[in-house]
Amino acid sequence: MRAFMTMIYRQIKRFWRDRSRVVGMMINPLIWLIFFGLGWSKLFDFPMAKKLFMGFDYLSFFAPGVYCMTIFLNGFTSGLSVIWDKQFGFLKETMVAPSSRKSIMAGRIVGDATISLLQGIIILVLTLPLTDMKIHGFFPALFLGFLLSISISSLGVCISIRMNSIEGFQLIVSVLMLPIVFLSGAVYPIDAIPDYIKVLAY
């Protein structure tokens, strides 16, 4: 248990130390939101548009998507840190520790998931005034975001365990990422895509 907590502490501390990462990770979703979201929301500013997006204006439809996307993008860095630690030896260091390796891995995952969830929350709070999202939806969103961050971090770790280079990992992530983002229904309603692609989404 102590090892678990320590790993969480380490992951968060490391992240916090790396200010460029703190800032950089926030910028990506903001770019999506501002350049993509605002642009399209102007375009969809006609009476029928709300119907297209399940009764919301486009920004309100898109903002939760960006929330998830933030968690999603950042969650994968968990895998990145495994490769990083592999290359710099910290992984070996934890392997010779008497604590269970499962709890060390779990601590790492939860630590990274917490980071990505926090970033998601920042995005969510930032978008709140721009959209007609409701405050009482915050906690369900938090819960879903938590599940998402844990699962993505775990997925990242699973992939990274088999990988040895950061470049290779990034390649896999980028191959996985775009389809997942588009098929998730974050950008447009899933109903809008043809049936044969819809199969992939589910």
Next chain:
Amino acid sequence: MEEYAIVVDRLTKKFGSLIAVNHVSFKVRRGEILAFLGPNGAGKTTTINMLITLLKPTSGKAYVAGYDVTKEPEKVRKKIGVVFQDSTLDTNLTAYENLYIHAGIYGYRGYRLKEKIMELLKFVELENFKDKLVKNFSGGMMRRLEIARSLIHRPEILFLDEPTLGLDPQTRTHIWDYIVKLRDRYNMTVFLTTHYMEEAENLADRIVIIDHGKIIADGDLDKLKEMVGKDVIYVRFDKEINQIEWDFVSYCKKLSDGRIEIGTKDASRAIPKIFKEASKRGLNILEISYYKPTLNDVFIHLTGREIRDERSTNSNMRRKR
């Protein structure tokens, strides 16, 4: 069992068809500094990795601190401290945080922890750098910090894989001091691998030489040197003499340049005797020098080649990396 910290019995590791470690057996007494000496690629790191439970042996047995490394790896891990060949520090964290996180992963916590970390930082003389990021440290400082880190959980046995690789001579002697201090202060057993002859010579109580995955010699420095032969003294007297028959001389030979080569068991004791005998016979000594066989001679004697050849090419490779 208690007398020995490490017992290794016919330990073998194969990687595919390559036999990295081949039926290696040795024992390490408690409180002993053992140097595992051999050229790169001899199987040193593979052996250490099996002993610290990172690699499963293909066959054979190894007991560390009384526990079987394959059956009770967790118990072994509790008793050992490891300093790896390449740095495993978290360079984005400070010296203190590195030790703190290590302690946490080993399950330590509480108010005494801080004291302990400070004590260890003081031991390696890094207490003034405790809040500095490790990425700004020099190679020697990193090594010292790693040694401190490996000591947090008070291990019984310390494993050091090439502890002074790539460090300058001054820093190296500094690190040796710490290792000796550790043994003296905590009666710690130290298992270190190295390909530096001087390191094994200066530091180790016992030396095990490994080459191509096989142990080719095992013993203390004197015993190993005896394998090569005797110390040699070269003297030049002011008068020609043809034969010396003193009881401590095992052989003597006249060299073409007029010097006399004297073979003896222990040169440092023989030299004063030579002075005494010479003055008794009214001879003046113009020149005297002696040669003691080095570990390098032992290695050449055993393998027919120098350990250094491989070292130089390898350190070049390392630099490129």
